[in-house]
Amino acid sequence: MDRQPLIKLSRISGGYEGKIVLRNVNLEIYPNDFLGIIGPNGGGKTTLIKMILGLLKPASGDIAYSLQGKRTNEISIGYLPQYNTIDKKFPISVYEVVLSGLNKQKSLFRPFTTEQHAQVQRTIARMGLQGLEKRAIGQLSGGQMQRALLGRALVSNPQAIILDEPDTYIDKQFAQKLYALLEEINRECAIILVSHDIATVLHHAKSIAFVNGTLHYHPDTQVSQEWLEEHLTSV
Numbered sequence: 001m002d003r004q005p006l007i008k009l010s011r012i013s014g015g016y017e018g019k020i021v022l023r024n025v026n027l028e029i030y031p032n033d034f035l036g037i038i039g040p041n042g043g044g045k046t047t048l049i050k051m052i053l054g055l056l057k058p059a060s061g062d063i064a065y066s067l068q069g070k071r072t073n074e075i076s077i078g079y080l081p082q083y084n085t086i087d088k089k090f091p092i093s094v095y096e097v098v099l100s101g102l103n104k105q106k107s108l109f110r111p112f113t114t115e116q117h118a119q120v121q122r123t124i125a126r127m128g129l130q131g132l133e134k135r136a137i138g139q140l141s142g143g144q145m146q147r148a149l150l151g152r153a154l155v156s157n158p159q160a161i162i163l164d165e166p167d168t169y170i171d172k173q174f175a176q177k178l179y180a181l182l183e184e185i186n187r188e189c190a191i192i193l194v195s196h197d198i199a200t201v202l203h204h205a206k207s208i209a210f211v212n213g214t215l216h217y218h219p220d221t222q223v224s225q226e227w228l229e230e231h232l233t234s235v
């Protein structure tokens with residue numbers, strides 16, 4: 001069995017403008033992992049995600065990616081950002097949002113292929129957004145918007161997806177569907193889920209990382225009452 005981690009962070013430290021936000025972080029993500037990330041506001045969860053996505057360079061330490069046991073410069077990672085970071089006035093339709101998830105795979109001087117458009121249609125159907133393809137994102141409900149963004153994260157069949165608070169603004173019924181869908185996706189794709197809802201993380205994730213200036217990893221969700229009390233009282 002291939003036990004090479006898809007993503008490996010070794011002794012990572014970093015932050016912004018000389019201010020260190022995360023110190024000495026070690027973390028390995030394997031192909032079928034479902035890691036739940038929890039921690040207090042300002043603890044560094046989004047900073048960690050930015051580093052994994054390659055958007056923020058660590059001040060020190062190493063981030064390595066592997067595919068089928070071989071080290072590679074990058075892997076495909078789908079990202080669902082926090083809802084409040086999206087500009088809802090941006091004039092873009094549901095179809096275009098999902099299609100934009102394929103931008104990296106598109107040849108610079110060629111239009112999207114028929115197969116890529118078919119991939120977008122399949123993803124829109126999977127997200128339950130049929131009939132809303134042409135609707136501008138400013139005219140979507142919070143839940144529809146989250147589904148469009150999840151579609152964008154998934155349309156390229158990435159090796160991993162990172163979801164930052166995905167169940168904000170979605171109703172219970174869709175939340176259930178979302179987690180059932182994530183379970184299915186997890187058979188082919190590693191999942192990193194950031195959530196303030198500890199019950200959700202304990203229920204759906206396979207392992208937990210607590211992030212507050214550094215990272216404490218727990219290999220399963222069978223955490224003791226003491227561990228929870230020690231780490232979560234400040235969340």
Ligand SMILES: Nc1ncnc2c1ncn2[C@@H]1O[C@H](COP(=O)(O)OP(=O)(O)OP(=O)(O)O)[C@@H](O)[C@H]1O
Pocket residue numbers: 016017021039040041042043044045046047048
């Ligand atoms: N672009 C930035 N420039 C400077 N400081 C930043 C920047 N982004 C975040 N920070 C600071 O880094 C620290 C960690 O922020 P981060 O957004 O990673 O925390 P978080 O755990 O994701 O918080 P939340 O749960 O509120 O989303 C905070 O003190 C924050 O103010």
